[in-house]
Amino acid sequence: MWAYILRRVLYNIPVYLGIIFLLMAALRVNDPIWGYLGKNASHEAYAAMEKSMGLDQPLLVQFWDFTSGLVTFEEVDGVSRWKAGLAESWSDKGRPVGDLVGDAVWPSLSITVPALVLTSLISITIAILSAYYRGRLPDKVMMVSAVLGMSISFLVYIIFGQYWGAYVLNERIGGEFFAIQGYKSDEPGWWVTYCLLPVLISTIVTMGYDTRFYRAVMVEETGRDYITTARAKGATKRKIMFVHMLKNAMIPIITRIMITLPFLVMGSLLLEVYFGIPGMGRALLQAITTLDFPVAQLLVALFAGLFLLTVILTDVFYALVDPRVRLQ
Amino acid sequence: MGEPHETLLEVRDLRTYFRGEEGVAKAVDGVSLTLRAGETLGLVGESGCGKSVTALSILGLVPNPPGYIAGGEIRFAGRDLTQVSANELRGLRGNDIAMIFQEPMTALNPVLTVGEQIAETVRLHRGLGRDAARARAIEMLALVNIPSPEERVDAYPHQLSGGMRQRVMIAMAMSCDPRLLIADDPTTALDVTVQAQILELIETLQTERGTGVLLITHDLGVVAEVADRVAVMYAGKIVEVAPVDELYERPAHPYTVGLFRSLPDLAQHGERLHAIEGSVPSAFRYPTGCRYRTRCPLASELCASSEPPLASVATASGAHTVACHHADRVGEL
Numbered sequence: 001m002w003a004y005i006l007r008r009v010l011y012n013i014p015v016y017l018g019i020i021f022l023l024m025a026a027l028r029v030n031d032p033i034w035g036y037l038g039k040n041a042s043h044e045a046y047a048a049m050e051k052s053m054g055l056d057q058p059l060l061v062q063f064w065d066f067t068s069g070l071v072t073f074e075e076v077d078g079v080s081r082w083k084a085g086l087a088e089s090w091s092d093k094g095r096p097v098g099d100l101v102g103d104a105v106w107p108s109l110s111i112t113v114p115a116l117v118l119t120s121l122i123s124i125t126i127a128i129l130s131a132y133y134r135g136r137l138p139d140k141v142m143m144v145s146a147v148l149g150m151s152i153s154f155l156v157y158i159i160f161g162q163y164w165g166a167y168v169l170n171e172r173i174g175g176e177f178f179a180i181q182g183y184k185s186d187e188p189g190w191w192v193t194y195c196l197l198p199v200l201i202s203t204i205v206t207m208g209y210d211t212r213f214y215r216a217v218m219v220e221e222t223g224r225d226y227i228t229t230a231r232a233k234g235a236t237k238r239k240i241m242f243v244h245m246l247k248n249a250m251i252p253i254i255t256r257i258m259i260t261l262p263f264l265v266m267g268s269l270l271l272e273v274y275f276g277i278p279g280m281g282r283a284l285l286q287a288i289t290t291l292d293f294p295v296a297q298l299l300v301a302l303f304a305g306l307f308l309l310t311v312i313l314t315d316v317f318y319a320l321v322d323p324r325v326r327l328q
Numbered sequence: 329m330g331e332p333h334e335t336l337l338e339v340r341d342l343r344t345y346f347r348g349e350e351g352v353a354k355a356v357d358g359v360s361l362t363l364r365a366g367e368t369l370g371l372v373g374e375s376g377c378g379k380s381v382t383a384l385s386i387l388g389l390v391p392n393p394p395g396y397i398a399g400g401e402i403r404f405a406g407r408d409l410t411q412v413s414a415n416e417l418r419g420l421r422g423n424d425i426a427m428i429f430q431e432p433m434t435a436l437n438p439v440l441t442v443g444e445q446i447a448e449t450v451r452l453h454r455g456l457g458r459d460a461a462r463a464r465a466i467e468m469l470a471l472v473n474i475p476s477p478e479e480r481v482d483a484y485p486h487q488l489s490g491g492m493r494q495r496v497m498i499a500m501a502m503s504c505d506p507r508l509l510i511a512d513d514p515t516t517a518l519d520v521t522v523q524a525q526i527l528e529l530i531e532t533l534q535t536e537r538g539t540g541v542l543l544i545t546h547d548l549g550v551v552a553e554v555a556d557r558v559a560v561m562y563a564g565k566i567v568e569v570a571p572v573d574e575l576y577e578r579p580a581h582p583y584t585v586g587l588f589r590s591l592p593d594l595a596q597h598g599e600r601l602h603a604i605e606g607s608v609p610s611a612f613r614y615p616t617g618c619r620y621r622t623r624c625p626l627a628s629e630l631c632a633s634s635e636p637p638l639a640s641v642a643t644a645s646g647a648h649t650v651a652c653h654h655a656d657r658v659g660e661l
Contacts, residue, residue, distance in 0.1 A: 135393055225434040231389055232429075233449045233500065234422035247439045322439060323484040 004319065008312045019304045021063055024297070028059070032293040036090055053087070053294070070301065084298060091290035097298050101283065107183055108279030110195050111271060112264035115202040120257055123207050127214030128241050131222050142211070150208035158274045161201045181276040198271045210256070217252045221245045250321040258314040262306040266299075336540040337363040337386070337508055342400035344378075344385045346611075347393065353611040355381040357564035358400070360638070365507065368534065368541040370555030370572070372548060372587070376608055378564040379544045383510045386542075387427060388417040404508065423453040426501035430513035432493035436485040442469070442496045443481035446503055453504045468499035472529060491522035495529065502533055509534070510542045515550060527554050548591060552576060557647070560584050563609055563619040566638065570648040580641045580650040582624045585661050618653065625661065626654040 033049050034041070050056045054065060069084035076086070085098015092100060126142055133139040166178040178197040184190055221227065222245065230244045269281035280299070287295035319325045344356040356378040363369045371379045384390045386402055388409060402409040405424065409417060421427075429435040437445060446468055447461035456464060462481065469477035472495040485493055494514060501509055511530060515523040531554050534541050543555055551558050551572065558575045560568040560583065568581040579585050586604040606623040609615055617635050621627035630653050641648040641655060652658065 225429060225431055226437040228389060229429060229435045229497075229500075230437065230448075232387055232421055232427040234418045234420070234452055235448060236418070236452075239448075244437055244440075248437070250439075324438060324486050 001316075001319070005312070005316055008315055012308045012312060016305060016308050017067060019308075020067055020301055023300050023304065024063055024066065025059065027293070027297055027300075028055075032291065036291045036293065066297070066301070070305075084301075087294040087298070089292055089295050091286070091292040091295075097294045100295060101280070101298060101302070104278060104280045104283040105265065106185070107277050108265060108268075108272070108281065110185075110191060111198050111202070111277060111279065112268060114195070115199045115206070115268075116257070116260060116264055118199065118203045119206045119210055120253075122203070123210035124214050124246075124253065126207075126211045127218050128246065130211070130215045131218030131245075132237070132241055134219055134222065143215070146208040146211045148208075149204060150212075154205050154270055157201045157205055158270065161197060162274070165197050165200075181274075183275070183277045194275075194277070198268075198275050198277065202268055202271060213256060214249075214253065217249045218245060221248050224248070247321070251318060254317045254321065255314060258310045258317070261310040261313075262303060265306055266303055334365045335362055336365045336367075336404070337361075337542070338401075338403040339382070339386070340401040340403070342382065342385060342402060343398040344381050344390055344395060345398045346395045348612065350612045354564050354614065355395075355611050356385060357614070359561070359564070359566055360400075361559050361566060361569070363508070363540045363542055365540050366534070366538040367557065368531075368543055368555045370551035370558040371542060371544045371561060372546065372551055372558055373561035374546060374608055376611070377561045378611075379561050380512050382561075383427065383512050383542065383544055386510065387421055387425060388414070389421075419453070422449045422501075422506075423504045424506055425508045425510065426504070426506040427510040427512065428494070428497045428501050428514045430516050432490055432497055432517060433485075435497060436493055438485055441482050441484055442488070443483075446481075446496070446500045449500055449503050464503060465499075468503045469496070471502070471533070472496070472499045474499075490518055491526065494518060494522075494526050498526070498529060498533070502537070502539075505537060506539060508540045508542065510544070512544045513546065514543075515545070516547070523550070524553075530554065548587060560587070563614055564611060565619060565651070567620065567652070568648075568650045569638070570641075570643075570650075571645050574643055574645060574648050578643070578648075580648065580655045580658055581620075581652050582626050582654075582658055582661060583620050585658060586623075618651075626652075626657055628654065 033046055033053075033055060037045060037049065047056075054062055057065070066084065069082075069086075072083045073080045074083045074086065075081075081096075082098050085096055085101065087097050089095045089097050089100055126146075130139045130142045162180050166180040169178060170176050170180075176193065179193050183194045185194075187193070226248075227240060227244060230240050235244070266280045266284065268279075269285060271277065272279040272282040273285065283295065284299050286292070287299060339359055339361050342356055342359045343354065346353040346355055359378070359382055361369065361371070371382065373379050381390065381395070385397055386404075386409065390397065397410050400410065404420070407416075409420070412420075436442065443462060443465045446465035447456075447458075450456050450464045451458075451461045454461075454464075466477045466481050469480055474480050474492060474495055480488070480492075485496070488496065494517075497514075509530070514530070515526050518526060527550060530541065530543075533539065541554075543551070545551060555572050557569065557571050559566050560575075560581060562583050568575070568579070568584050570580070575584065576588075579588060583604075586602075589602040590604060592601055604623055609619060609622060615622050615632075617633055618624070618627070618631040619635075621631040624631070634653075636651045636653045638649045638651045639655075640646070641650050
């Protein structure tokens with residue numbers, strides 16, 4: 001198993017380097033310094049900035065500096081620090097980009113991870129029931145609800161959620177149960193106040209899509225011969241659905257969940273913006289709108305890395321759930 | 329274990345229909361058959377004649393919707409299986425009535441070990457614990473002649489050959505000592521040599537345990553080898569029932585004669601293979617009268633206007649019935 005994982009990691013290193021190279025080249029097509037300083041900037045200011053960021057170096061040298069920085073640590077004031085994170089943000093002057101990104105990870109995760117867990121559990125359960133009652137009333141009700149839920153815009157859920165779920169509710173109970181906006185992680189019960197409402201909204205929004213996908217997976221499994229065999233053995237409905245079917249449906253389920261993992265870390269842009277949560281999505285949006293080149297560069301590189309990591313993890317999980325997947 | 333010759337299963341006028349876009353498909357349309365304890369009844373017919381649906385109906389496994397039992401009785405151990413509750417039927421399945429399917433490649437769950445799959449049945453019906461069930465699984469694997477069963481019990485289906493998988497299916501089916509075993513074309517997907525081994529295994533287990541076997545197949549060779557009696561099915565109906573020797577010596581239905589003619593004969597080298605003219609009628613629209621008349625060389629006007637009932641043929645056994653207006657002329661064919 002470990003040899004298999006190591007091999008998967010080694011295969012993906014050149015892929016990652018290739019992606020970083022392309023991303024770095026793409027970020028430099030439009031000169032980031034002119035973009036940031038504006039067209040009236042002096043040549044001196046331009047040259048100073050170019051030098052400080054190392055943008056005057058050939059692309060290959062910059063590539064080497066950046067990629068080696070991703071895997072090296074440097075002593076700064078007696079503390080070992082990640083080298084790629086030491087570059088300074090342009091818009092948040094003097095702040096190392098590593099700190100900026102690091103601070104944004106936790107708020108993002110405290111929304112996206114619970115949302116994913118909740119959505120997956122609920123939608124897989126609904127999908128199993130729906131597939132089981134295929135063509136009958138419970139199935140139809142659940143599928144119509146799913147399509148209905150999908151057809152309403154994300155923004156509608158956010159605005160109505162903020163109004164009814166936070167504003168009106170708080171008026172009624174005369175306190176703050178759900179905050180309309182904001183994020184503080186140092187109060188007791190902060191997660192319920194600031195995160196639960198966005199989590200619920202995100203769950204409702206994604207549930208429709210997930211349920212329909214998982215239902216299709218389950219329906220395919222219900223038609224398989226081994227299901228007839230299990231029924232002929234006298235296995236109970238519950239055992240057939242949650243042991244026989246679910247175990248076979250794990251491959252598509254894992255694929256679906258793993259694809260969303262990098263997006264979890266990157267946060268949900270709309271939720272973070274509307275609820276004022278200082279997560280990764282908002283950080284990336286801010287970096288782009290303020291033309292903060294070092295932050296943007298680090299974020300896209302991280303995102304690419306996360307993506308490859310989930311690809312590797314997906315393969316590992318396949319091998320764990322399906323005995324037919326060979327480790328060779 | 330029932331007394332020999334005691335009636336184990338009696339199907340009376342069974343009708344299993346499927347709702348489809350074009351109307352109702354009468355896959356099984358008035359099938360009657362009896363099976364005694366310890367006996368092997370062969371159910372023979374072309375693909376699509378309703379033999380597998382008959383088996384699924386007995387177990388209550390017809391997918392609903394679109395399928396449903398429109399009429400008839402299935403009497404097993406004093407109860408009518410078309411009337412019992414779903415839970416009661418579930419308790420019978422795997423315990424009193426077991427089934428083997430034709431595709432050992434897909435009939436086993438690919439992500440569970442064969443041991444787990446055999447153990448599931450005994451845990452369910454015998455209430456055995458994990459270890460006892462595993463021991464029973466190993467015992468069953470040994471019984472169906474799988475070498476080194478202690479190791480194979482942890483194998484996944486893809487690690488076994490087709491013949492081994494069918495042995496596992498048999499082990500699973502026999503693990504609770506069922507009184508009735510339904511084998512739906514258990515040998516089609518296997519090599520000829522393996523086929524013979526599997527049939528022999530079923531036969532041995534049956535004589536040891538006095539199980540009644542309903543063997544569904546399209547292969548007359550298989551039937552000749554293991555069946556005591558044979559029921560020939562055509563277009564949702566039984567057209568002829570006879571002890572196996574009599575059926576082979578003196579088939580009384582033109583369709584049965586056609587089936588025998590279509591068997592390749594190694595002695596008649598170089599001759600064209602005989603085929604029955606025409607094709608099986610659609611289950612949505614059967615012909616009036618006798619359903620075989622569109623392909624029958626003996627068809628007359630009588631055949632179009634009235635449906636022939638199953639009637640006795642005068643033979644030594646007295647157990648030979650046929651549904652044909654012109655059974656007396658079948659000898660001319």
